[in-house]
Amino acid sequence: MSLETETKKPAVVFVLGGPGSGKGTQCANIVRDFGFVHLSAGDLLRTEMNSGSQNGDMISTMIKNGEIVPSIVTVKLLKNAINDHPKKNFLVDGFPRNEENNKSWEDNMTNVVDTKFVLFFDCPEEVMTERLLKRGEHSGRSDDNLESIKKRFNTFNIQTMAVIEHYGKQNKVEKVNSNRDPKDVYTDVKSIFKKYFGTY
Numbered sequence: 001m002s003l004e005t006e007t008k009k010p011a012v013v014f015v016l017g018g019p020g021s022g023k024g025t026q027c028a029n030i031v032r033d034f035g036f037v038h039l040s041a042g043d044l045l046r047t048e049m050n051s052g053s054q055n056g057d058m059i060s061t062m063i064k065n066g067e068i069v070p071s072i073v074t075v076k077l078l079k080n081a082i083n084d085h086p087k088k089n090f091l092v093d094g095f096p097r098n099e100e101n102n103k104s105w106e107d108n109m110t111n112v113v114d115t116k117f118v119l120f121f122d123c124p125e126e127v128m129t130e131r132l133l134k135r136g137e138h139s140g141r142s143d144d145n146l147e148s149i150k151k152r153f154n155t156f157n158i159q160t161m162a163v164i165e166h167y168g169k170q171n172k173v174e175k176v177n178s179n180r181d182p183k184d185v186y187t188d189v190k191s192i193f194k195k196y197f198g199t200y
């Protein structure tokens with residue numbers, strides 16, 4: 001038997017939910033208590049967009065229209081970010097957004113990380129709309145306006161829900177009602193993370 005120690009792959013939890021469902025808010029709590037690294041695919045794309053990259057104009061237009069950026073861009077950004085943090089576990093927030101994203105993740109990342117489950121924040125559209133319009137008063141985001149918000153909901157309902165259903169069929173979705181006080185949402189999230197990853 002080899003004396004070499006087997007290297008454990010980093011764990012990944014996908015964090016999905018409609019626009020404004022509270023993904024980023026809850027990820028901050030998980031980072032604090034469970035030591036995960038938070039990778040928001042949207043934040044990575046916005047940083048890439050502002051970096052002078054040749055994809056900047058495409059990303060900017062797609063974000064404003066609530067469209068999904070091709071995985072060749074997003075998976076590369078996620079993979080680089082993961083490689084920057086050896087031996088850490090990751091919250092991949094807002095990805096995979098569609099089946100093309102998910103296929104690319106499986107093709108490129110299965111040997112690199114252990115994708116555990118999808119944390120799915122469920123919230124009514126009226127509530128998410130109100131939150132996003134309020135956030136839009138100070139966020140500076142080009143997509144926190146009613147026209148973009150409607151497009152983002154449409155993309156979420158048609159493309160992203162299909163990914164959540166795909167993982168649901170494998171019993172890999174943990175659904176949390178996020179139409180509550182953030183503290184109450186986190187009580188449920190915390191018990192899910194304790195179940196999978198132990199105490200902190």
Ligand SMILES: Nc1ncnc2c1ncn2[C@@H]1O[C@H](COP(=O)(O)OP(=O)(O)OP(=O)(O)O)[C@@H](O)[C@H]1O
Nearest residue numbers: 018019020021022023024025131135178180181182
């Ligand atoms: N449970 C909650 N109750 C009320 N407001 C909330 C709750 N969770 C988050 N918010 C607020 O709603 C807005 C959207 O939250 P957040 O940015 O966490 O959502 P998100 O799912 O990451 O959104 P996006 O999909 O646009 O990235 C923020 O202004 C946040 O402070």
Ligand SMILES: O=c1ccn([C@@H]2O[C@H](COP(=O)(O)O)[C@@H](O)[C@H]2O)c(=O)[nH]1
Nearest residue numbers: 041042062063066067068069074094095
């Ligand atoms: O994997 C992804 C993630 C995001 N996008 C684009 O960015 C915006 C904003 O994403 P947030 O998660 O709300 O920050 C999203 O509407 C998409 O246009 C993407 O293409 N792929």
Ligand SMILES: [Mg+2]
Nearest residue numbers: 023024040042
């Ligand atoms: Mg977010």
